[in-house]
Amino acid sequence: MNILSVVLLFAGLGLLAYLRLPLWLAALASLIAAVAVVTATPLAWPVDVIFSVTAAALVFMALKPLRRNLLSRPLFNWFKTVLPAMSDTEKEALDAGTVWWDAELFSGRPKWKTLFDMPKPTLTEEEQAFVDGPVEELCKMLDDWKINRELKDLPPEVWQFIREKRFLSMIIPKEYGGLDFTAQGNAAVVTKLSTRSLTAAVSVMVPNSLGPGELLMHFGTDAQKKHYLPRLARGEDIPCFALTSPQAGSDAASMPDEGIVCKRTIDGKEVLGLSVSWDKRYITLAPVATVLGLAFKTRDPDGLLGGKEHLGITCALIPTSTPGVEIGNRHLPGGSLFMNGPTRGKDVFIPMDWVIGGQERIGQGWRMLMHCLAAGRAISLPAQSVAGGKVASMLTGAYARIRYQFKQPIGYFEGIEEPLARIGAEAYRMEAAHKLTLSALDRGDKPVVLSAILKAYLTEANRKVVNDAMDVHGGKAVVEGPNNYLSLGYQALPVSITVEGANILTRSMIVFGQGAIRCHPYLLKEMLAAQDDDLAAFDDALWRHVGYLISNGVRAPILGLTGGLVSPSPVSGPTARDFRRINRLCSAFTLTADLALLILGGKFKFAEKLSGRFADALAHLYMASATLRRFEDDGRPSEDLPLVRYAVDDSLHQVEEALHGVYRNFPMPGLGPILKWLCFPTGRRHARSDDRTGHRIARLLLEKSASRDRLIHGAFMSDVEDGTGLVLKAFDAVLKAEPAEHALRNALKQVPSPSNIDALCSKALAAGVITEEQAEDLKNAQALSARVIAVDEFTPAELQGSQSEAPPALAEAS
Structure with missing residues (x-):
């Protein structure tokens, strides 16, 4: 009876923790139990002591004034001494954007209603008409081989069409002559163009993502908007934005480019402005730009603005015709020869009204850029990756059905089924995550962590599907020529992976490094309270954090033992188990991450290997959620279940692998194995899908079906006998x-x-x-x-190289 009473006490408190009920309720319940035991139940005195001490501790913690002065105050003073210094760029990055489903995943107890409250992805009638009309027409004008191997640029008539149809104005409001598309509409255009020509897609997407247009809309003065936005919408001005410096790379805080506040006499008048010097590279559209967006550090050594000398990063808009502005020669990005090159300037004077937002925005450039990146990362580069998945699914499935070896289509071989299954499932998962995040953007959110996940993990997924497509095609994909529809995209893969910071950086420093602070329900509140010297706010956040940690410490082993079966699912049917599995892994992820953050403190931002593993877990929890949400949005078509099953199984397997990698390398010796046992008491539970599921996906790609149509919807399908059109025509003929x-x-x-x-x-x-x-x-x-x-062949004359004529020995032999 004595032992049973103690077990019941802690079981009851554990239930309260599992359900995350308030601290005062736990204190009240334990107090009532202690009084009952001590006064009415003839139990041994150790039991009385356990009940009494437990009740006293909980009551003490529930009494805020007492707790705050005796416990929270010394912890507050200690926390302020160990809180790591935060640079201005780090602060501005943390202030940018919002959190949404990523915060729910980080809670350890996601509220699925939050996910399902998001509107279903859709295009407006105007956007669909544009995709079906001008975008389709533009795709038919594009010959990627000619663009990249002969012209090394878009043809003049294509540039003219892009301007006339206002492709460069998708983000510009209609009042300034723009198309004013939603994020879904913008992405649909980029996706379809990317399935035809990456050069054209990049040329269109850059003015519609991070750059002068977006910065002007959010931060420009009325005069700047009225002057530039109509010109940008009509294509009269071609914009570029220069951020990356050779020495700084992704570390914008270290850029050497500088603008010094000064005065110059112009037309007999003294004008306040900046003398700017810069050296930038990798600047898309720079070779054809008429207006240059520029980021640079600002100094005011003479105190002309009346404040401190070092003012921070500033963004300005400079006509490229300005004396001293140099547009360098072109860079040649591999596989996709869009306009890209360096720009330089030495002591170029710009008046204050060329600063985006005017003089009052001096020094706010990094915050402005972070605000735009919080959304922009989720649109264009992920759209290119989704396009890669669609192209790989559409053409690799068709080719594997057309191509025979050993008396049967190569797609029927189990060895080929494996890459086909990966291609199909990855394409499904990429689009699911992309469209869900775009819906958040269109609702007004700026999901900075989810944007980084999409940039890093979708571009990597695109690399995988294109590699698989290349393997299936074999020599067909290796020999270059107009009929090789894979090699240029394969060569261009590193561009999207490298731009906006290589994925190594995004994974190891941004996704979880930023996500841990932004998504954690209490960590940022504790940091802000310490910076503001607000003991009351710190006390509230700290003890909520303690309750959160205890709750996850209870939930993780319970959900681990039951495989999540005791947790709720928002749906019934074949995917209900998957929602519960995500619940289970969320609790394990949250408990593990929270303890790692508490142990490492400020050192965590240098623990990039651990951060990368946590990033993998967070990213795949999100992508699994998005996959399940897509299945619901599509009306639960049973024929899509193999795609859903394969994608979710793979994501949850990767979450489990990432967490086990953390346990093997946990910063406190001995704690990793304990956490592993708590979170995975029955061992590893999340395996990748079986061969039968992969077989069903492969067959979806090899035949005409509604599932295949949904998978490749939005891709351009050529109706002429060019490289891709010929494959699709042959596929139809073979099936017929x-x-x-x-x-x-x-x-x-x-x-x-x-x-x-x-x-x-x-x-x-x-x-x-x-x-x-x-x-x-x-x-x-x-x-x-x-x-x-067949593969392409070229005569010596067509190659136009130094050996365009046959060597003498070959000529004599012939």
């Missing part, structure tokens, strides 16, 4: 001829090929196995298949 092929093979015991099709059709017709129409279908399918399988 499939019944006749089966009849021929069953009757003649031979496999049709381009070399024997005429003879086989003659025999089959004579035997009455097939009709004349079916014979024509078979011949057409084989002819088109042969053209698809």
Whole structure:
């Protein structure tokens, strides 16, 4: 009875912690239990002591004035001494953007209603008409081989079409002549263009992402907006934005570019402005830009503005025709020759009204950039990655059905099924995460952590699907030429992975480094309270944090033992178990992350390996959630379940792997194995999908189906016999001829090929196995298949190299 009473006491407190009920309720319950035990129950005195001490401790913690002065005050004084110094750029990065579902995942107890309250992704009628009209027309004008290997630029008529149809104005409000598209609309345009030509997509997306247009809309003066936005909308001005310096790279705080506040006499008048010097590189559209957005550090050594000397980073807008502005020669980004190059300037004087937002915005440039990046990272680069998934699914599935080896389509081999399954599931998951995040943007959120997740993890996923597509195509994808629809995209992959900071940086420093502070329910509040010297706010955040930690310490082992079965699911049916599995892993992730943060403190921002593993876990919890939400949005089509199952299984497997990597390398020796046992008491539970699921996905890509159509929806489908159009035409022809092929093979015991099709059709017709129409279908399918399988050839003259003529020895031999 004595032991049972103690067990019941702590079981009851554990239940309160599991349910995250208030501290005062736990104190009241323990006090009532202690009084009952001490006064009414004949138990041994140690039991009385346990009940009494527990009640006293909880009551003490529930009494705020007492707790605050005796416990919180010394902790507050200590916390202020160990709180790491935060640079201005770090503060501004933390202040930028908002949190949403990422914060729910970090709570350890996600409220699924928050996810399902987000509006379903959709395009407006105007946006859909633009995608079906001008975007489709532009795609038909593009020849990526000619653009990249011959012209090394978009043709003049394409540039003119882009300007006339206002492709450069998707983010500009209609009052200034822009299209004023939603984030979904903007992304749909970039996605479709990217399935046709990355050069065209980049040329369109850059003015519609981080750059002068967006900065002007959010921070420009009325005069700046009225002057520049209509010109940008009409394409009269082509913008670029220069941020990256050779010595600074991704560390904007170290940029050497500088503007010094000074006065100059212009037309007999003294003008206050800045003398700016810079050296920037990797600047997209710089070679054709008419207006240059520029970020630079600002100094006021003479005190002309009446304040401190070092004012911070400033953003300005400078016409490229300004004396002293130098637009350098072009860079050549691999695989996608969009306009890109350096820009320099030496002591270029700009008046104050060229500063974006005017003089009052001097020194606010980094905050302005972080505000825009919080949203912009989620649109364009992820759209390119989604496009890569669509292209790989559409064309690799088709090619694997067309191409025969050992008397059957190569897509029927289990070795090929594996990459096909990865391609299909990755494409499904990428688009799910992208569209969900775009919905948050269109609702007015600026999900800075989720944007970083999309940039890093979708560009990496694109690399994987394109690599798989290359492997399936083999030599077809290696030999360059107009009919090779993969090699240019493959060569261009590092561009999206490197831009805005390489993914190594994004994963190891931004996703969790920023996410841990922004998404944690109490950590930022504690830091701000310490900076503001607010003991009351610190006390409130601290003890809520303690309760949060205890709750997750209870929830993690319970959900680990039950596999999450005791947690609620927002849906019933085949995916209900997946929601519960996410609940279970969220509790393990949150408990582990919280303890790591408490132990490392300010040193955590230098623990990049741990941070990277936590980033992997957070990213895949988000992508698994997005995958499940997409399935619901699509109406739960049963034929899509293999894609959902494969994507979710893979994400949850990666979450588990990341956490086990943390336990092996936990900063406090001995605690890692304990946490591993608490969070995964029954061992590893999350394996990747089985071969049967992969087989079903592969077959989805090899045949025409509603599921395949949903997967590749939004991609450009050429209707002419160019590289991609020929594959799609051959795919249709092969599927149409499939019944006749089966009849021929069953009757003649031979496999049709381009070399024997005429003879086989003659025999089959004579035997009455097939009709004349079916014979024509078979011949057409084989002819088109042969053209698809062929690779490009070039004469020596066409190559135009130093050996354009045959070497003498070869000439003599011939």
